[in-house]
Amino acid sequence: MVETPHENIDDIFEKLHEEETLWNKKHFLRGYIKNWLDDRFPNGIADYRAYYALTHPWEILHHWKYQIKYAYQRINRGWDDRAMWGIDMYLSKTIPQMVRQLKKWSQVLPMESFDGLPYEDEVNCSYSEESMKIASERWDNILEEIAEGFEIYHKEGGEMLYYKDEENLRKTEKFEKAFDLFRKYFISLGD
8 A cells, every 4th residue: 555645734835826826827917916906905805805806796795695694683683693603602702702891891799709708887788898899809800710711712612622631621620610600600790
């Protein structure tokens, strides 16, 4: 049995570059226009390379048809069909944003954040400003832990759960702690 050598990624990109160079020589004017458009629109047009977008306008219309559909869905139900492709990724992207916004806006603290802090007035069950400050810092730290844990999950694509090396175990622990905090304080995540 003869083994064929596998190409490395650099060789593949070099071949693609050579093919593009040959195409540009063969189609000089089109190649010039394509390169000119790519220089002017480095991010492309509607998620496509500029030349492709101009030579295939029906693709752009098709693309925008779905963008309008998804926007309509987000307005009406708060999420679009693309969230169903990976609910875990959608939530792990959204939860940190929402939790950090709650951290900025919230004026309500869960009672658990006051654990062990003394009352200023036992009769009315009110806390001193110092106790309020400590409870607020505790709550902010909890919210930040939740956000960071879900961000790790999103950044790693959940892959850290499958690999058991030291770094991935640390990331998994951080996510699991965030998930436990999310579950524990779920009813407190509101203003």
